[in-house]
Amino acid sequence: MSEAVAAPAWDQKELTVGQLSERSGAAVSALHFYERKGLISSRRTSGNQRRYPRGMLRRVALIRIGQRVGIPLADIKAALDQLPDGRTPTKKDWERLSRSWREELDERIRMLQQVRDDFTDCIGCGCLSLNRCSLANRHDELGKHGEGARRLVESA
Amino acid sequence: MSEAVAAPAWDQKELTVGQLSERSGAAVSALHFYERKGLISSRRTSGNQRRYPRGMLRRVALIRIGQRVGIPLADIKAALDQLPDGRTPTKKDWERLSRSWREELDERIRMLQQVRDDFTDCIGCGCLSLNRCSLANRHDELGKHGEGARRLVESA
DNA sequence: CCTCAACCTCAAGCGATGTTGAGGTCGAGG
DNA sequence: CCTCGACCTCAACATCGCTTGAGGTTGAGG
Secondary structure, eight states: OOSSSOOOGGGOSEEOHHHHHHHHOOOHHHHHHHHHTTSOOOEEOTTSOEEEETHHHHHHHHHHHHHHTTOOHHHHHHHHTTSOSSSOOOHHHHHHHHHHHHHHHHHHHHHHHHHHHHHHHHHHSSOOOOSSSTTTTHHHHHSOOOSSOOOOOSOO | OOSSSOOOGGGOSEEOHHHHHHHHOOOHHHHHHHHHTTSOOOEEOTTSOEEEETHHHHHHHHHHHHHHTTOOHHHHHHHHTTSOSSSOOOHHHHHHHHHHHHHHHHHHHHHHHHHHHHHHHHHHSSOOOOSSSTTTTHHHHHSOOOSSOOOOOSOO
């Protein structure tokens, strides 16, 4: 009982991959994948099995939160890389991360609201004209300012 | 000039794939892809080239809007399939579509705000405990109500 | 007529995000 | 000692949303 499976909670210092999976909600295969990608890491036992400190639970939670709102793993990794890998993150570390993610989230919310409002204006109204509206012409701002002819629509 | 390339705007009834691409901001290859997937369709000239009615611009715009906010193509297709394929969509058609997308957008906004607020509470605060918070335990609601042990965290 | 960009099809490839399966090890309980 | 579930690695496959390339046609200007 001391190493692999079902030690009582009050006695556990580390988590097995199965436990981390169950508690985080991520599949074991996904945890392996995250490890390959460098988002998480593990200690190995003498028998080559993974062991995670409890703090890894928070890290994985963070990954899944990011995923839920559509942040690519690479970006999540970039955020996590700000955290010290050796030591347990301090409150300051988490706060810094929290701040930058909040901005990311705010940005996404802002964008979605913009889309929603434009959408309602644009299609919900009577004009039925996507021609001049900010939604339809969005690639004008975003796009690689292409060659020539950027006048998207001149007649309907 | 009458068929393939650069007829003056005031004279064009249909768009070539290149024109649709330029005006919509979608790559030609993406338009082909959308066609294969059934999101758009085209008339063919005697020489087998695609020709699009102007209304296709709106359809493609819609596709791209959906993409921007992370709606999978299959879902976008489902929405577009509500539009009549034979005739030009009426105001009513667009309004129906608009309504359902607005709901989709509202839902996504709501979710993001929830995440942001939970996130701020959870990490921005001093507790540093994702253990009991709604964010970290999200898979509890979402997940396949798995076998046994759904008590995610009993000790920190 | 010749040229040349824009078009066509079909097949393969790509990056992200994993899952699945084969084949084997570890370790605790009976 | 034996069994059996949880673990290991590695490779292959899967889905989405395209892009790229090969190889060929179309059609308008010169």
